[in-house]
Every structure is written in C-alpha cells, then in structure tokens.
Amino acid sequence: MPEGDTIHRLAREHARDFAGRTVRVSSPQGRFAAEARRLNGRRFMGAEAYGKHLFHHWRGGLVVHVHLGMAGWFYRYPRPAPPPRPTVRMRLATRDVTVDLIGPPTCELVSEEERREIVSRLGPDPLRRDFDPDVAWERLRRRDRPVGDALLDQRIVSGVGNIYRIEALFLTGIHPLRGTAALSRREWTRLWQTLRALMQRGVRTGRARTVDPSETPHPRAGGPAGGAGERPAGEAGERWSDDFYVYRRANCRRCGRRIVELPLSGRRMFVCPRCQRKRRAGRALDQGAGAVAPAP
DNA sequence: GGCTTATGCGCAG
C-alpha cells in the first residue's frame, strides 16, 4: 500500500533494470494482453514517478500509466523467475530480471499527451526537483477545510498518503482538524519540509519509518492501537513495529498520552491531543515545535 | 470459505 516514496523508488528500480533494453511484455491475467502485445520486444526508455503515479516510457512515444491504489504491488525476481501467478496484470522481463505487476486499479497504455493531462491534475510532488510549494500553498488557501483532509488531496500535494499525513502533522504539532485558513505560511513551510524529509528518507531506505531512532519512546508509549479491527497487542507482538509516533498506536510515542482516532477523508486519522494543537500556536510554539525529522 | 483490513481513488447520489 504505497505512498509517493515507494513509487519513486520503483521508478528508479525500473529505470535501472530496464532502461535502454528490449523487454518482453506479457499479461498472464489477460486484462493488459492487447497492450502487452504492442509493447513486447520494444525498447524501454525510462521510468518516472509523479506523486503516486508511475509512468513507463517506451520507444515510439508509448507510455504505460500505473497506479497501485491500495492493493497493487510490483514483485521483482532476479532470474530465473517463477511462473507468473494468474493475477499478474503485466510482466516485464529481460534476461536478467523479471518484474510482475499485481492488483493495480490502473495499468493502461496512454499517449504523451494523456500523460501530461494526468500530471496537470496533480499538485506539486515533494520528491521531484521541479516541485513548487507555493503552488500547493495557493491551492491550500482556496478553500477552508481541515488540514488533515487537504493533505490527502492529490491536487494540492501529490504523493502524500495516510501515514505521511498523520506523522507530518504530528511532527509539526498541528492538529489535523485545524482549518487551512488558520494555518500560517510558516507552518505550511515547515509541514512541506517535514513531508519532504520523511518521504526522501522513505525513498532512501525503502521503508516508511518516521521516528528518529535516537529518540527513546516514552515509558507509557506502549504498543499498537487496540479497538475495532485491531489485533490485540499480545498477538501482534511479533509484527508490531515501532516506526511511528502516532500512526496506529494506542499511546503517543513521545509523551505517552492516549492517541485519539478519528475518521478523516474516509481514512483512519491518529492524533496526540497533547502534542498537536487545534488552534494556531503562539510565536514560541510556532518556532519551537516540530523540527524537520533528521536523517537517521 | 467468508469477512475484514490495508500506505487509494473515482464515481454516483
């Protein structure tokens, strides 16, 4: 269940594996079969990420547009690859490596023109060199709405998903229900920089981990969140990771306070009522709280 | 085997 950092990492991987090569393309599942026949044996020119969208560029101006949604994933095999599962939508293979795409809501052949249209609907991507946080700020100001809601709107910022919105708001001390109208320019800048730093780290490490590992958890920080749909702490013991400050936690990793869970834009939102302020902070807090997470 | 959940998103109402 990828956010933008994963897509950028995949783009690099695919460029490394396939750029400049002639690639065998197939669709064992069948839903991309006609397109695969067109691409099969063609030269792969490059891969590009924009937010959560991935583009494969092929010789002749053909572009494959992939969006992984919630369930989609790429599996990579150094040769020899196993026979594809029947759910493989698209298989890319060279002599050296095979990549299987499974479960994407979007895997389509588009023109360069259509690619531009898709990208033009997206807000600036914190992971791209051509980003412009001012554009995001302008769009953010157009309508007063909860910041936590706005951060998932890909027209405002692209590539941010549930984990990064939750953790970046925590790190900047901003309550997700704060209206965008009550957000200062300085707070926005810090939020943007925090998102960028966290996601860059994700690209580097291949892991969405937002905590500063040198920061010891609060004694009452505890384990994962309980409640509906959550595994009990005991059972989850093995799988529970201490990667986040508030995301899917019962208690704040920093202060130990009980985490509040609320639905926001149809997703689970987690907030620490002590560390995050609903109202705009005073000057001291505005400057002091929520430094950009350092690289580990 | 069915139900639920997941780092998404587009659409109908």
Added chain:
DNA sequence: TGCGCCTAAGCCA
C-alpha cells in the same frame, strides 16, 4: 458520504 474496485493476508467459524 458511501460504494465499488484491485489483491493479499489474517482472523473467524
């Protein structure tokens, strides 16, 4: 706002 879609994995009976 809720629903459907994509797939895998874990829980439950």
